[in-house]
Amino acid sequence: MTETPDSASAGPGAGGVFDAAFLARFEDLLAWRRDVRRFRTDPLPDDMLQRLLKAAHMAPSVGNSQPWRFVTVDEAARREAVRASFRRANREALASYSGETASLYATLKLEGLSRAPVQLAVFCDGETGQGAGLGRRTMPEMLAYSCVCAVNTLWLAARAQGVGLGWVSILEPETVADALDVPASWRLIAYLCMGYPAEEHLDPELERAGWQAGTGLDARWVRR
Amino acid sequence: MTETPDSASAGPGAGGVFDAAFLARFEDLLAWRRDVRRFRTDPLPDDMLQRLLKAAHMAPSVGNSQPWRFVTVDEAARREAVRASFRRANREALASYSGETASLYATLKLEGLSRAPVQLAVFCDGETGQGAGLGRRTMPEMLAYSCVCAVNTLWLAARAQGVGLGWVSILEPETVADALDVPASWRLIAYLCMGYPAEEHLDPELERAGWQAGTGLDARWVRR
Numbered sequence: 377m378t379e380t381p382d383s384a385s386a387g388p389g390a391g392g393v394f395d396a397a398f399l400a401r402f403e404d405l406l407a408w409r410r411d412v413r414r415f416r417t418d419p420l421p422d423d424m425l426q427r428l429l430k431a432a433h434m435a436p437s438v439g440n441s442q443p444w445r446f447v448t449v450d451e452a453a454r455r456e457a458v459r460a461s462f463r464r465a466n467r468e469a470l471a472s473y474s475g476e477t478a479s480l481y482a483t484l485k486l487e488g489l490s491r492a493p494v495q496l497a498v499f500c501d502g503e504t505g506q507g508a509g510l511g512r513r514t515m516p517e518m519l520a521y522s523c524v525c526a527v528n529t530l531w532l533a534a535r536a537q538g539v540g541l542g543w544v545s546i547l548e549p550e551t552v553a554d555a556l557d558v559p560a561s562w563r564l565i566a567y568l569c570m571g572y573p574a575e576e577h578l579d580p581e582l583e584r585a586g587w588q589a590g591t592g593l594d595a596r597w598v599r600r
Numbered sequence: 601m602t603e604t605p606d607s608a609s610a611g612p613g614a615g616g617v618f619d620a621a622f623l624a625r626f627e628d629l630l631a632w633r634r635d636v637r638r639f640r641t642d643p644l645p646d647d648m649l650q651r652l653l654k655a656a657h658m659a660p661s662v663g664n665s666q667p668w669r670f671v672t673v674d675e676a677a678r679r680e681a682v683r684a685s686f687r688r689a690n691r692e693a694l695a696s697y698s699g700e701t702a703s704l705y706a707t708l709k710l711e712g713l714s715r716a717p718v719q720l721a722v723f724c725d726g727e728t729g730q731g732a733g734l735g736r737r738t739m740p741e742m743l744a745y746s747c748v749c750a751v752n753t754l755w756l757a758a759r760a761q762g763v764g765l766g767w768v769s770i771l772e773p774e775t776v777a778d779a780l781d782v783p784a785s786w787r788l789i790a791y792l793c794m795g796y797p798a799e800e801h802l803d804p805e806l807e808r809a810g811w812q813a814g815t816g817l818d819a820r821w822v823r824r
Contacts (some may be wrong), residue, residue: 536623
């Protein structure tokens, strides 16, 4: 099974704790992850995408259903259909704002669709039999959530390799599914741009641009 | 902002690549993560949960909306209401299977609600103004997906510290929201059991129990 590694390489040290150096670097990775929208156009090394998708494929999934379906998009006409969908959705989004907010929105860099060498769509197969329905009777959204776990895992694995990833959600999901000619039971979860970043930043692009700063953890944690 | 670390500790080495030792250990972490359902009852160290939630709070979110709301559940009556919801949902799930599948389902260990020292509900605030709607006009589910990224990040951070985490989805989401007395705009994304694991395994519990083995990556990757 893909998610079971060789015993030689698997598992942490005694007591199940990764060492302090690893923990510090892992926190660096979380802080430095970022949504990347400015890409160099040079390709990734041959085996990089395979390695990253193997990491994503180790994500948790409800009932071990592994409902994610990875679609790498290389054909020019399909990429153009996705870009066209972005342009439409973004035009409508812009029209929904007014005044200074609209002016600011218009300046934002929101995707890297024209330059990212790798484009990856992640779909959820809503009709998969794998897992036999376990864990999703009262929360059917668990299938989609499992796919999001795969995306988040892929993101961290990519950034650890110095590869940038940007999640584009200003898209018409059904149009993208049509453009990629996938089965009717597959629903778009994420459209991802990947490649080496043209710039590195510690702060989120949207914070740097003055759109939205973050809020502290304390305001997001309540006790019951 | 919480997600911006001190410059002294932030960022990878030159070229944006974490070193080979880190990468190998990170892949170990992904492989070893597991959904933990068998917990020791001793508490986590005082500052552990705070540290783990800080990590989760660094997760990506659409428009920097940070829509996750963390609720730690300590009161006995609330915990019992959650357990009762599990018992009902699990009884109905069992009734939906028949024959050998039902017999096998009845033997599965699906949650650690009676022993896990920490219980954490993660909600999505569907009415947050943070992010000003950016990135979720055509895909409103992006708010919930952002919360799932926080859960997945928390999961990896916990496991890196030797802390087990199990995601319980056999629950009635509205009943749990009522039991925890949260605002009406908050939707349950995940109910998590956390604590030190009583056992460690490399293979998923559901695979070991014969419910569902995994499928290789090749079957999940198509080219367009």
